Amino acid sequence: MSLLPKKSRGKAKRYARPADQAALRELDLFAENTGELYAQKKAILANIKRRREKGTYDPAKAPKLWMYWVDAAARRYQKEFGSGSPVFDKPTREALAQELAQRYASGEEG
Numbered sequence: 001m002s003l004l005p006k007k008s009r010g011k012a013k014r015y016a017r018p019a020d021q022a023a024l025r026e027l028d029l030f031a032e033n034t035g036e037l038y039a040q041k042k043a044i045l046a047n048i049k050r051r052r053e054k055g056t057y058d059p060a061k062a063p064k065l066w067m068y069w070v071d072a073a074a075r076r077y078q079k080e081f082g083s084g085s086p087v088f089d090k091p092t093r094e095a096l097a098q099e100l101a102q103r104y105a106s107g108e109e110g
Helices: 021-032 035-054 062-081 090-103
Strands: none
Touching: 021 062, 021 090, 035 062, 062 090
């Protein structure tokens, strides 16, 4: 039996950073005004509408669904304007996904 401490197998503890509101707004405007992302947005809205009609819509999972669109927008922004390091950190992208889930929670198409 070894006297050495066991290695931690869990993920490293991360400290939550607040979302950068200016970057969040920039990414939101970029995503909403990029035509190549529009088809994906329409697919997400159709998915939400279909789930509402079937009664299987879970509002707690909506931010994860929007995260796919936000990540696609962040990658496109990075490709177009970015330098070496990522422009939008994860807390900012997650905050935007949460905001989009709330914005489209009423079922409005946009």
